[in-house]
Amino acid sequence: MTRGGQGLARVAVVVRAGAAPLWWLGVVAAGAGTLVPGLTGRRIGVTAGAALFLVAAAVVACAGRGRYRAPARAAVRAGRHDVLQDRAVTVRNWRRGHRWWLLLAFLAALGTAFAVPAAGGMLLAGCGTGLWLKAAWIGRLEQSDEVLLWVRVDWLRAGVGRPAGRRVKGYRTTGIAAGDAAPGGARRRTPALV
Structure with a gap:
C-alpha cells in the first residue's frame, strides 16, 4: 500500500466467512449425534436441537445490529x-484465524451428543445460519444506501477480529460495483456472455 493507502475488507464478507464452516460442522456433528442414543434419547435430543437451532439463528442474526x-x-x-481485499482472501484469513475455535466447537458439539443427541450440532448449524442472515441484512443495508461497506484490515487483527469490534473506528464506502463480492458478501455473479 503506497501513499498512505489502507487494505480494506468487506464487512459483509467477514461476517459471512464463518457461516459455511459452522453450518457444515454443525450438520456433521448433528448427524453423528443421532447415532448415539444419549441420556435423553434421540427424539428429545432432536426436538431440543431444533429449538436451539431457531434460537441461535435468531440471536446471532439480530445481536449487535446497532454496532454495525x-x-x-x-x-x-x-x-x-x-x-480492496479480494473476497477469497478475506474468507481464508477469517477461517485460518478461527480454525482452532471451529475445531473446539465441533468437538464440543460431538461431545454433547452423549447427553442430548444432535442438539449441539444443531446449535452450531443455527449459529452458521444466523451469520448468513446477518450478512444478508448488511447486504440490504448496503443496497438501501447504494454503497458497499469496508473495514480496515489492520483493525481485524490478521483476520481474527470482528468488523464491529472495539478496535474498529469506522467504515469506509465504495460504489456498489466495487470489489468481487455482491452486497451481503456473496460471490458476485457475472452476467453470462452470449
Whole structure:
C-alpha cells in the first residue's frame, strides 16, 4: 500500500466467512449425534436441537445490529490509494484465524451428543445460519444506501477480529460495483456472455 493507502475488507464478507464452516460442522456433528442414543434419547435430543437451532439463528442474526448501523451511517468514502481485499482472501484469513475455535466447537458439539443427541450440532448449524442472515441484512443495508461497506484490515487483527469490534473506528464506502463480492458478501455473479 503506497501513499498512505489502507487494505480494506468487506464487512459483509467477514461476517459471512464463518457461516459455511459452522453450518457444515454443525450438520456433521448433528448427524453423528443421532447415532448415539444419549441420556435423553434421540427424539428429545432432536426436538431440543431444533429449538436451539431457531434460537441461535435468531440471536446471532439480530445481536449487535446497532454496532454495525452506527459506523455505517458515519462511513467515509474510501481513498484512491486504498486497496480492496479480494473476497477469497478475506474468507481464508477469517477461517485460518478461527480454525482452532471451529475445531473446539465441533468437538464440543460431538461431545454433547452423549447427553442430548444432535442438539449441539444443531446449535452450531443455527449459529452458521444466523451469520448468513446477518450478512444478508448488511447486504440490504448496503443496497438501501447504494454503497458497499469496508473495514480496515489492520483493525481485524490478521483476520481474527470482528468488523464491529472495539478496535474498529469506522467504515469506509465504495460504489456498489466495487470489489468481487455482491452486497451481503456473496460471490458476485457475472452476467453470462452470449
